[in-house]
Amino acid sequence: MGVFTAEAQVKSPDEFLGYALGSKFTAHDKVLDYFRYLGKAGKNVRIVNYGKTYERRELLLAIVSSKENLDNLEQIRKNNLILSRGQKITGKQFKQPAILWLSYNVHGNEASPTETALKTLYTLAEARTGNIQEWLKRTVVIIDPCLNPDGRERYVNYFNSVSGLKPNPDPMAREHVEPWPGGRSNHYYFDLNRDWAWQTQVETQQRLVLYQEWMPQVHVDFHEQNYNEPYYFAPAAEPIHQDITAWQKEFQVTVGKNNAKYFDQKGWSYFTKEQFDLLYPSYGDTYPLYNGAVGMTYEQGGIGAGLAVTTIDGDTLTLKDRIDHHYTAGMATLETVAQNADRLQEEFRKYFEKGMLVPPGIFKTYIVKGSNTGRLKRMAALLKKNQVEFAFGAEGTVSGYNYETGKVEPFKMERNDLVVNLQQPRAVLANVLFEPQTTVNDSNTYDITAWALPYAYGLNAYALKESIKGRYPFMETEQAVVALLQRPYAWILPWNSLDDAKALIALQKTGVKVRVAEESFKVSGRTYDPGTLLVYRSENERLVKDVSAKIAAVEKIAKVAFYPVAGGFVDKGKDLGSSVYRALNVPKVAIVAGAESSAQSMGEIWHFFEQELDFPLTTIGLDDIGNLDINKVNTLIFPDGAYGDSIGEKLQEWIKIGGKLILFEDAILSAAGKKPFDIQKKEYFKDELPVNSIPKYLSRKQANLSNAIPGAIFKVELDHSHPISAGLGNYYYTLKTDDKLYEFLKKGWSTGILKPGSYMAGIAGEGVLKKLGAGMLFGVQPEGKGCIIYIGANILFRSFWENGKQMFANSIFLVN
Numbered sequence: 001m002g003v004f005t006a007e008a009q010v011k012s013p014d015e016f017l018g019y020a021l022g023s024k025f026t027a028h029d030k031v032l033d034y035f036r037y038l039g040k041a042g043k044n045v046r047i048v049n050y051g052k053t054y055e056r057r058e059l060l061l062a063i064v065s066s067k068e069n070l071d072n073l074e075q076i077r078k079n080n081l082i083l084s085r086g087q088k089i090t091g092k093q094f095k096q097p098a099i100l101w102l103s104y105n106v107h108g109n110e111a112s113p114t115e116t117a118l119k120t121l122y123t124l125a126e127a128r129t130g131n132i133q134e135w136l137k138r139t140v141v142i143i144d145p146c147l148n149p150d151g152r153e154r155y156v157n158y159f160n161s162v163s164g165l166k167p168n169p170d171p172m173a174r175e176h177v178e179p180w181p182g183g184r185s186n187h188y189y190f191d192l193n194r195d196w197a198w199q200t201q202v203e204t205q206q207r208l209v210l211y212q213e214w215m216p217q218v219h220v221d222f223h224e225q226n227y228n229e230p231y232y233f234a235p236a237a238e239p240i241h242q243d244i245t246a247w248q249k250e251f252q253v254t255v256g257k258n259n260a261k262y263f264d265q266k267g268w269s270y271f272t273k274e275q276f277d278l279l280y281p282s283y284g285d286t287y288p289l290y291n292g293a294v295g296m297t298y299e300q301g302g303i304g305a306g307l308a309v310t311t312i313d314g315d316t317l318t319l320k321d322r323i324d325h326h327y328t329a330g331m332a333t334l335e336t337v338a339q340n341a342d343r344l345q346e347e348f349r350k351y352f353e354k355g356m357l358v359p360p361g362i363f364k365t366y367i368v369k370g371s372n373t374g375r376l377k378r379m380a381a382l383l384k385k386n387q388v389e390f391a392f393g394a395e396g397t398v399s400g401y402n403y404e405t406g407k408v409e410p411f412k413m414e415r416n417d418l419v420v421n422l423q424q425p426r427a428v429l430a431n432v433l434f435e436p437q438t439t440v441n442d443s444n445t446y447d448i449t450a451w452a453l454p455y456a457y458g459l460n461a462y463a464l465k466e467s468i469k470g471r472y473p474f475m476e477t478e479q480a481v482v483a484l485l486q487r488p489y490a491w492i493l494p495w496n497s498l499d500d501a502k503a504l505i506a507l508q509k510t511g512v513k514v515r516v517a518e519e520s521f522k523v524s525g526r527t528y529d530p531g532t533l534l535v536y537r538s539e540n541e542r543l544v545k546d547v548s549a550k551i552a553a554v555e556k557i558a559k560v561a562f563y564p565v566a567g568g569f570v571d572k573g574k575d576l577g578s579s580v581y582r583a584l585n586v587p588k589v590a591i592v593a594g595a596e597s598s599a600q601s602m603g604e605i606w607h608f609f610e611q612e613l614d615f616p617l618t619t620i621g622l623d624d625i626g627n628l629d630i631n632k633v634n635t636l637i638f639p640d641g642a643y644g645d646s647i648g649e650k651l652q653e654w655i656k657i658g659g660k661l662i663l664f665e666d667a668i669l670s671a672a673g674k675k676p677f678d679i680q681k682k683e684y685f686k687d688e689l690p691v692n693s694i695p696k697y698l699s700r701k702q703a704n705l706s707n708a709i710p711g712a713i714f715k716v717e718l719d720h721s722h723p724i725s726a727g728l729g730n731y732y733y734t735l736k737t738d739d740k741l742y743e744f745l746k747k748g749w750s751t752g753i754l755k756p757g758s759y760m761a762g763i764a765g766e767g768v769l770k771k772l773g774a775g776m777l778f779g780v781q782p783e784g785k786g787c788i789i790y791i792g793a794n795i796l797f798r799s800f801w802e803n804g805k806q807m808f809a810n811s812i813f814l815v816n
Contacts (some may be wrong), residue, residue, distance in 0.1 A: 003355050010041045010125055013118040021119060022306065022320030023112055024167070025156045028057055033432045034118055037063050042125035044070060051206030054187035056715045057149040060208060064124045066133070069097055070544060074531070076140060077214060082217040083345060084292060085425050086353030092103065099216035099339035101142040101293075102330060103284055104509070106193045108151020108178050110184035110224030112302050112322035117145035119327050124334075134690035135338035142214065146194050147203060148185075152742055153468060155183025163512040167307035169316050181599035188611075189603025190798070194447070196287035197433065198800035199385050200607070202303035212387055217344040218251075219295045221284030222326055224302035228312045230269035232276060232299035232307050233259045236285070240278045240442045242288050243360045243428045247347045251294045255601070257327050258336045268325060279440065280447035283433045284742040284796075291428040292351040294344070296333075355427030361461040363422070366434040368398065368454055370416025372416050372727070373475060374497020375457045375802055380418060380475070380801075381791060382453075388433070389424040392416060392472025400462030403436055403454045404715075404731065411462055419470030436463055437761045447621050448711020448735065450762025451800075455713050455733035458803030466575045488537055488564030489577055491551050492523075498612060500552065501809040503558035504533060505615055507551075510588050511544045515581045516723060516814050521573030523565050531726020531814055534581055535562075587660075587812050591637040592620040592625060596646070601639035601664055604796040608805065614812070626650040627637040638796065646675040656784030662811055664791050668742065677782050678747040679790055681740060711737050712762030716752045716777055723814035724751050724780055724789070734777065735801060739768045741775035744790055752778030752792075780815060 013021045016034050026034075039047035039062065046063045053059065071075060072094055079089045079096050089096060102120070103114035121143050127133050134322050146152055155178065160339040163175040170176075181189050186201055195204045225232065234252035246515070263270050276297050277287050288295030300322050301311075308318045338345065367733065368394070368541065369549070370376055383390050394413040402409045420430050432438075433453050440449055454461035494498060495516075507514050517532040539546045551562055568576035593602045618633065622643065628636065628651075636659065647663070647670045655661055663671055671677040716727040716732040726731075732752060744750045756773045776791040789811050795804025 002581040010038060010122070013122055016244055021115055023127060023161065024321050025319075025669045026115060027156065028146060028153055030276075031114055031145050032058055032060060035060060035121065038062065038121055038125045040580045043067065044127060045121070045125050046070060046073070050210045051202070054205055055150045055392065057153070059149070059203065061142055061144040061210070062121050063140060064136065067137045067138055068094065069137070073140070080215055081213075083349040084177060084352055086349060086351075086356050088349065090780045095137075096345060097675060098218070098337055098344045099142065099214055100139050100334060100337045101144070101211070101214070101216040101219045101288075102222070103144045103147055103219065103565050104222045105145070105152055106147040106221060106284060107184045107223060108148045108153070108186075109155035109178060110303055111152060112224060112300060112319055113222035113326060114146045114152060114234040115205055115319065116222060116326040116330065117143055120330050121227040122558065123144075123331070123590065123593070127340055131335070131590050135334050138338040138341040139334065140351070141334065142216065144207070146208065148566060150187045151185055152185045155337065157318050158183070163306065163577065169308045170319065175306045176309060180597075181593040181603075185599060185603065188607040189599040190607065191600070192800055193223075193284050194282050196284060197219075197282040197384070198638050200799035205385070210383065210791060215291065216288070218333070219284065219288035219293050219297070221329065222330070222331055223297060224297045224322070225299040225319055226303060227305040227309050228298070230271055230300040231282075231301070231329070231531045231564050232271055232297070233276070233329055234296040235272050235275045236297070237274050237444075237725065238703050239445050241286070241431060241432065242291075244278055245347075245351065248289055248294050251344070252296060254340065255294070255333055255336045259332045262328050262332045266328070275446065275724060277444075277446050279438065279445050279449065281429070281451065283447075288431050291426070292428075297451040298326065298329050302436070330712060339500040351585065355425055357424050359422030359427040359431065361422075361431045361435060363401070363431070363435070363649065365422065365464040365466040366420040366430070367394070367413060367464065367468070368418040368420075368457075368459050368461040370414060370418065370475065372459060372496050373416065373477065374499045375459055375806070376416070376418055377475065378497075378549075378802055379453060379459065380458050383420070383430075386426065386429060386433075388420065388426045388430045390418055390420045391472060392418055392475050392748045393470055394419055395471075398466065400464040401436060402454070403461045403463070413468075415472070416475050417470075418475075419468060421467060421469045423467060434463070435460075440763055445710050445763065448737065448762065450711055450713040450735065450760075452761060455760065456735075456801050456803060458728060458733060462592065476714035482799050485564040485566060490537060491535045491562040492528060492566050493533040493535075493560060493562050494528060495533055495814070497568065498805055498809060499558050499560050500533065500727070501613065501813060502583070503554050503560045504552045504813055505613060506557055508551050508584075509534065512547065512550055513540055513543060514584050516584055518580045518582055518723065519573060519721070521570045523570040523576075524563070525571070526563060527572075527728070530721055531723055531810065534576065535767070536576070578663060582816065583814065585634065585816055587635045588633050589635040589637065589812065590620050590633040591627075591639065592622055592643075593619045593639070594621050596622055596643050597639045598666075601641065601794065604794075605637060605639055605664075605801055607799060608808065612799075612805065613809075619745045622646050628654045628659065630654060630659055633659045634658060635662065637662045638664060638667035638670075641667055641670075643670035644672075645670075647671045647677075649676075652676050652783075654785040655788065658785040660787055660815065662789045662791065665740075668729070668790050668792060669740075671788075677788060678745050678781050679779070680743045682743050682771075689810055690738075706765040707739065708738060708763060709768045710733055710763055712714060712764040713760040713774065714754060714758045715760050716758070717755060718749045719749060722749055722751045722780065724778065724807060724810045726810050726814055728803070728810075729741055732807060733803055734795070735797050736764075736772065739771040741772055741777060742779070742790065742793060744776050745779045745781055748779055748781030748788075750779050752776070752793070
């Protein structure tokens, strides 16, 4: 990475691209070409490549500042990290600038931000005016032109394929109506603007590595909204999380007023303090806020606008208009940041210093019990990605808020308990991720209102008011003990996490026959729960060579420990020759995808198979489900969606001969009342509305709060004896975003039920709580040699709901 100096005037985007910016959409490779060109030709620009997307498109950003700052860039970065640890910079030889990070096009079909990035970088690279030159002395500006190239190219390619010689501004023209799945999301149909904290997608993972290396004082995320809306910029709407500081809110107002000054001069419409709140921790504005910066979202009307569209007011909104609005807001923000650079840095430092000295909230320590090492390791990996400090192990008996019971109770701390002490620089982020109940002062929130990691990971935890620190940097793990027996009767693997599912996949790939325990048993002094896997040496030696070596290889790859036993006689339960140790089929899985499916649901399932399990998944269209060959597809998944009459008798014979059908969320409604499905939505009939509770027009946004459920957590009671519950214990914590519940099955097993008092955290209106009072959420219906699995909640929500991944793996691999 170097600095290139050139005295000649650099080419504008129009000159370089060969067309006027805003007259067409710029392809991603051309965006990269222009950024690289400025990196070579501009005297104050550096280009950093930071990764590739799932579709192998390059991700890069530009760093632009004054020559003096670029000459000292690495020292500036290191100094900034000193501030992010709450410490003061000492011995510096130059004036430390503030860091401003500008992110464009996290949603692919919100296409004007990337065009804006071209104009903004060119203006700063030229630095023709004294104002801009002064701003760049006081700031280092990081410009990421496109966070989601795969989605944007999907949108741009579609638009170019259907648009005519001239843009058609008629909103009914097909250039304004994207087909499924649309360009908003990335390759796996994930919303990257909801992935900042969870880092489940490769684009986010690579970007956050760089973000953590820079830790900006200000981050702006450029978006588009409905093209009939005026421009939106900060300050944000309520609810605003209580841990967001007075300074962060104050600076949003300062920025907003300066933006408004320029918009007023041009007569452009805008709004603030509405719709876009600051609560959910995984946005491009909230994540920076919880990391000490001032994070802001800017929204330009434009989704579906193409190059030009007629708005509801009869005006014509063009791509050039959208670029001008975003460009003006970005430059006004740069001006504000430069004028407040010293204060921004000092408040940034104080933010982290306060975290170490006076952590936020009533709890000072979070302790997650080490009962499930697989999921605990995954939680630890997430914390490490977010640079949240933690340790393992503490001694003694203390009292804390029990996440499972909602009460303060005594408990004993143990060696493998994960301990998060909030006296650390990332205290605010840690508190936001762990707090059992997020305080919400306004129910009109834009996203989910509950995400506490112990619930998401299905791990029992305690929140303590005392400050307790862990003693060990690593978890204590059990070592494999296969070598203790040269020719065991069987190898046994407890089923507790996705590592165990990966072990099963690896075994079945090599032809090893694996069985599952449908009941608990005790052998060699160790108790095993239902769902435990068993590999019998004798029956496998007839099928494959050197079973012992294969077991050892799988242990190493999947990082699991098998337990060998000398014989089939058990201490308690059924002997290993019993029929309760059922042989597992090898799943051959297909998923239905198309316009009827939720792209988010389909993408979450697709991503789970390919990226989490490395397991083959066939995608088929709805029209093909009547032609299933049980020898090629024995497991069929319908993601959340509306399938009409398609799910019905055409699948009945396939199920009866051994097919397994898995229905997610609203796909269940498409099956209700049809053969062979024993499923009915539970209906709730509310009382007549009292006269004195008739809502007023002024309070129309609050009128439906009784039926609001923008993502709340409920405790589901599991049938622990059924394989679908293996490794989950007696309860499953589900995130509910709707009020749907189902009648108990008459011809199957209601494996996951809600009872009165199941609500745990988040916003759920009074009406919703009544509807979710008692009923089935998860169920399994046997049908002939096959079965139907009903999954009435999103168990793979944004791929961070780790608890649900266990249930889904059970559905795929353990339920026959």
